[in-house]
Amino acid sequence: MISQLSWKIGGQQGEGVESTDRIFSTALNRLGYYLYGYRHFSSRIKGGHTNNKIRISTKPIRAISDDLDILVAFDQESIDLNVHELRSGGVIVADAKFNPVVPEGNDARLFAVPITAIAEELGASLMKNMVASGASWGLLGLPLEVFNQALEEEFGRKGPAVVEKNVEAARRGAEFVLEQAGGPLNEFQLGPADGKQKLFMIGNDAMGLGALAAGCRIMAAYPITPASEIMEYLIKRLPKFGGTVIQTEDEIAAITMAIGANYGGVRAMTASAGPGLSLKTEAIGLAGMTETPIVIVNTQRGGPSTGLPTKQEQSDLNAMIYATHGEIPKIVIAPSSIEECFYDMIEAFNLTEKYQVPVIVLTDLQLSLGKQSCEMLDYEQIVIDRGKLVNDLPPLEEHKQFKRYELTEDGISPRVIPGEKGGLHHVTGVEHDETGRPSESSVNRKNMMDKRLNKLNGLHITNAIHVDAPHEQPDLLLVGMGSTGGTIDEARTKLEAEGIKTNHITVRQIYPFPADLFAPHAERAQAIVVIENNATGQLADQIKLNVGFGEKTRRINKYDGTPFLPSELYKQSKELV
Template sequence: MQFCLDTAGTYYLRNSIVRGVHMNKQLTWKVGGAQGEGIDSTGEILATTLNRIGYYIFAYRHFMSLIKGGHTNYKIRISSEPVRYHGDDLQVLVAFDQLSINENLREMNADGVIIYDDKFQAELPEGSAVRLCPVPLTGIAKELGNVIIKNMVAAGASCRLLNLELQPFFEVVEEKFGSKGKDLIERNIKAIQQGYDYMKEHFADEMFQLPTAPQVDRPHLLMTGNEAVGLGALLAGCRFLAAYPITPATEILYWLLENMPNYGGKIVQAEDEIAACIMAIGANYAGVRAMTSTSGPGFSLMMEALGLAGISETPLVIVDVMRGGPSTGLPTKTEQSDINQATYGSHGEMPRIVLAPTTIEECFYYMIDAFNLAERYQCPVIVTSDLYLGMSKQSVDDLDMSRVVIDRGAVVTQEELDQRGQKTYPRYAVTESGISPRPFPGMPHGRFCALSNEHDDTGLEIEDTDGRVAQMDKRFRKLDTFNGGEHVSYKGPEQPDVVLVGFGSTTAQIAEAFAELSSTYSIGHLQIGCVYPFPTEAVRKILAHTKQIFVIENNKTGQLAQMLQQNVGMVDKVEAILKYNGNPFTVRDITTTVRG
């Protein structure tokens, strides 16, 4: 068992207000507008610059399944310490339209400030203490000759409000638009400068003071969970990806498209997810580490392939970046509702492993684990990430390269095959561990047939009762040595009264709730990174003396709570805190329920 990093530490810091100037230990900023207005690029400029000057940031994108219109926003939490959640509250909102104010006002603190485009008349409900700063975002942009750079005017205005220096922003702009010509760079820089100047001139006493940025020799890594999955796969030796584009998993495909071919890797955009998963099985059978990445709707199409990998004992890694279901569901919203399918999906019974990384760093590490486990146990490994983890961007301190170890599992050598000198090889030999060495096609004397039917040791189909039972037992024996407890983390006293339990991406909000509640409760935080085979022993040990268990998960039916009850018992102590409206948990969602 390993103990998780202290992800909290910043949760309880409250802001003190000193007439106009707001003193902050951390700050939350958001830009909102219609899709297609450059909301993401405004957020990206700010996130990149803040990360570069040493701050830790966490950025969350709220978006819709359309190209233009609607409402989209980009929120950044800025801190001098690591942050893994975008925060319950909001201090600065940049609004491109009234809808952005309406949608986000309830999240705003009393000392909040709204910078809005003065092309519209902002309206606030009566009694709202939030300060309004109208800025001619569109006006300045138009004067500079391009209305779309109103996002840069907004970045400049924000820069002043946050009392930041402009130079780092200019550098980021130069790099970002470097290939597009001097003219464009200059125009963007002017837009930032004029936004800054306007704020300074008209709202001189509105200012938030960020904590001093940590001194860094080089910027933190700024990455999404999807990018971490791609990087992890590549370093784990994955050299084949077949995938069908789907939100919110497509960025895995993008990242690997850009990077994997440089290392001899091949990528196919398959005709559908059935083909994608089966191509990955074919490549794994042929000896290349291969995976597919998808989200719920695609994962549903992969169910028959899961069974094929199971019975043919072909290693397979599937990444399921979960989104709101069922069916097409909520394509652009987060949910954790696929773990039942990952655990039980596909007809018949087969060994499998379901990992659920809890942080962006773990998205990287778990991919290395996934490929090793898939080849060690010759079975499918499903990595369940979700939209929140996959698409949010975070400052990451560093990644530990010593954890990049490639273990190809039981592979028979050519010497062994030559020594046997037989025409066929007993690929499915019934061994004590259940694991039988595999040759790769192309190796002389290694011939066998991988089979979707029940089979004998060389891959001839069988229907005899003894042979069937021997093969079934052999396959299930493989996981006897697997310990899911290695993917469980616990923080808190040895015998807590209350334990908060989560899996996957909920870890940050639970950690902050845990830290907040620790002063009044004997409380622990248990985060499960492997949901199947369920780490029963590790979990039971932690929960043994607990009086109350809160299971926190982004779904309607409490899938983890049910697994917990099924495997560990304690039925009367388990209460599920569930959220399935498409949004990630807030810390308050958790603390309010626990406090009762």
């Protein structure tokens, strides 16, 4: 019995790679296994090599694996491009149609299954995804009923005949491969899962669900990779709750419409990626200046400009921290797990209304699109806090306005939803006085700047940093954010086994940087190693700027468009001891 294995399917984009993965992994999730997925895809609709890899484990995992056990190939290109990942003795399940060949010097075992032929015999070449996933399922020796149940749910609405055909396709795929292999392969027999029920989702779905739970009822957005799934999730679910998604004419309309809706008293958001965020920056300043709540999701991808739209990167940190001209208060938080994608949206909406500042939720492509197991989400943690929202105000005296920007001790002023009789006021992106009327007075200017900029003094959100610090004086303090946490932990396990003492911090509150929480951990470490999917070390720069310790800070950067592998981090971290 093994505790984990990795499976990959490759083919041309648009020929069923996604659906094969979906059926196979949904069934695995039902059995209670922990899953972590990685999609390799390109910015085109059809054609071009694409592959999906999933890691299957009996224990929680949050990283892609270094190697591969089973490769399912729809074409020779998928074998040629991915065979190097196969561990010694790994397996290739390939469509017999293209006369698959194992490249010289590789000891992979090849099972040529008539994937297309079986599908065509059953009446639809599309069903080759079922034959392929059935064959994979068979090799693992897992109960076919669970797999059939997943098919029932996927195709049930198309009628029993369709379900039956797909079940048959999967069965024949399994049968064929098992005949060749002489039964399920012993080295692929996974131990039993922990039996806990889990969810299986991408970060973008988790954020969509989180937004819905947070009471977000309007999303205005413009399609962009890798953020579109959030709007697609919400457009299907919001109508039941009275809300809607508006696909706007551009990114600027998306954020300004969401600002208008927030001003109107609805929790509203927008989501985009690098190019979209660049366009939104003037409006972020408007929200900061008018103290209008707004939640903005940035699902980072490879930059700059159009960059690598379908690849992993974490290079928008600076752009988000400094987004907009002038100086405004702003919160940037970076969820680091699928669960946090959900909970952080609730927190983001609470923070934006509590502090009346723009809140940016920063994910990266791997966290947004990598499908993975998620612990059951807790309804009790859905707490909605609307901050200083007031109503039922006394009537105003003639020519008097509600003090929307009243100078208060904490800098946060009462906010009223338009429509309230005693709440009439003006808001403007021009510097303004307490009632929101334009003012160029120097005294007022200073008061208002101080009021806004001091709102976030000493801000510590819950779990501003995640700390795993078993060592009083570690050799290395490994620091990361977003999707890299799981990979860092796997590298640590290897380092610790060699006697290298490591602590690990995941920064969740990116801005304002929680320097006071971070500093004691930095102080105690021999060296600080900041691990980021960008070229220049933007998080390392923030740490240096806010905490110091530049002389003992080291950087590990990867900016080739792919996520870190545990082996890479292990090797590079070790060199820094």
